[in-house]
Amino acid sequence: MSDIAGTRPALRWVVHASVVLLVVLWVFPTLGLLISSFRTGDQIASSGWWRALFPSEQNLTLRAAAPETQVLQDGLYVIEGNIFDGERASDISRWGVNSRAIDAFAPGEKAELRRGGTITVQANGDYRMENTEEFSGKRGPRVFVTTTLPPEFTFENYAHVLFNANSSDSMGKAFFNTLTVTIPATIIPILVAAFAAYALAWMDFPGRALLIAAVVGLLVVPLQLALIPLLKLHLNIGIGKGYLGVWMAHTGFGMPLAIYLLRNYMAGLPRDLIENARVDGATEFQIFTKLILPLSFPALASFAIFQFLWTWNDLLVAKVFLIDASGQTTVMTNRIVELLGTRGGNWEILATAAFVSIAVPLAVFFAMQKYLVRGLLAGSVK
Template sequence: MDNIAGRKSSLSWVVNISVFFLVVLWLLPTVGLFVSSFRTADQIASSGWWKVLFPSEQNLTLRTAGPDEQVEQDGLYVLEGQLFEPGSEAEISVWGASSRDIAAYEAGETAQLDDGETLFVGADGSYRMESPVPFEGSRGSRVFVTAETPPELTLNNYKNLLFDPNNVDGMSRAFMSTLTVTIPATVIPIVVAAFAAYALAWMDFKGRALLIACVVGLLVVPLQLALIPLLRLHLAIGIGKGYLGVWLAHTGFGLPMAIYLLRNYMVGLPRDIIENARVDGATEYQIFMRIILPLSFPALASFAIFQFLWTWNDLLVAKVFLIDATGKTTVMTAKIVELMGTRGGNWEILATAAFVSISVPLLVFFLMQKYLVRGLLAGSVK
């Protein structure tokens, strides 16, 4: 009796819990990326993002003051100060003077170093270094500590990425280059696919069924399979190193999906409207522009979302078809890789750069999400 009209199924709670679980599971990576973008490199290396609200134990490499700050007291040369930044609440548990034994001493102990030097390190990060001879060198001594640090969120990653003079110009150019690639690479396939989908849906001509089968077959062709032949073709005709080449590449790779999606939507439109327009003397172009396009806006918007997300986050096609040694046409995905360097330097800003990169696609998605489901379900119900 649970499926009587007007009564809810007794298993509806299972569906609700399952949907909630899937939504949470889907959002976890984005939440983790967002939280990590506000953490320091040491925090990211020492604990997962889910421990952001709890103290974490970290292995840190700190330095004492340089020899130019030494003072002479009772016949000894002394360096003293604080290893941590002012205001830090970190607490040292163990420390060491060598990277081979970073837990040689407890906090509060004094270590006997070479040449009669001694080093005291307190739990709060205070230190006192004494030597019978003057300290030499240009930098302070390294101290390896294991400290429990309180939870901390910082905007330094965003400041370094967006306002550092070494990064801001490159990121600005990369942002504009990505827009230059993405907008035409989204508009061009929509325009071409709309005409093709209308012809395949409502115009009778020989070979139409074969063309539809070819479009469906192209959906399963791997992108990587066509990269080298297409690049050789672009180089042969002189468009392999600029925006035109990457626009046409994205258009070619996106057209099968666009035609398939739009054709399924258009074929489900009421036939009476189109036949009445033809009886009234409307041409195929007029029917397409004044009837089909306005009614097909949900499908157009749905594909626009997919195409925009794909081209914005693309790295492979841009690397192959957008060749530029000067960096003027570098897209954001490639710029993020460059920021990390060949040895993975500055990897702590990877989460920050990735979240900055996905902010625009997220905005586009939320603005147009109401059309997404309507477009995807096109043609599924008559």
């Protein structure tokens, strides 16, 4: 039967190819972000992350020594040194003194300086500036060099982002702020929804069907419709400018899915088990805590993954309900947006901050993903 009209083998290959494509589309950007977070800004700007293990040709803007270092030799004012001056030295292939012609000269050739005099740069970075008149100014001229640098990886990006509290790029405070928002906003709806789901699944009371229908209806209501009314309510009762307000907002927005998911799972548990417990004299609370909760762990873990990922990666709810002009309660998503606006050219900082932001959700997902499918599918069939 599996080979009738050749349909099933073809579909199987389509499914396998689709899964491989989805894995590639998910893994490659994440891997690229991880590798970029250990690279320097010059390397990121000069080559893609897939060339991180190979030498890369880079255009560097360096500066010669200041005029105060000049000496008089045979009637000429001379400034000598090495253009790299502590930077990683490498052979220079081309160089220039004008930003419009950064590769105008080969090593050993002489170039005219805009303020008078000449400069000669060798392949190893040694340079010599000469002028019949005294060099003037506070800084030396810029020199643009094209060089091939070996691959370099550094932990300085992570040290700068996580532990440099005095820097405007620091993510350490935002990291703990995000944990402060996410952990309670994941636990609270699970606790409340578990009680509600048990009641809707195993307790008979008037209006139960209407409540179930209302929960299903709330699943399709966009949260954007409730942002302004809910914010006004929070401000009126005094919880609109702190963690409590954002916890309650995440709890309210996540509750319909939690109740729906847990109720379907609990309704699929064996009826004989609950009825035997009632015959033995167990109360509803004892049945819930001793039987239902342990058996519902896959569904609880499944919703916990969804809620944790949603609250960790949330920007809209945090921007609306976590009002803080001083930045003391800024979450990581908002911090990354600020970095995009103020440090858009520092790609190594942005890559590191972005990977720090996704590292915790990745760890949570891989730690609990075995419960995800079980929790989602349970209760869907009898």
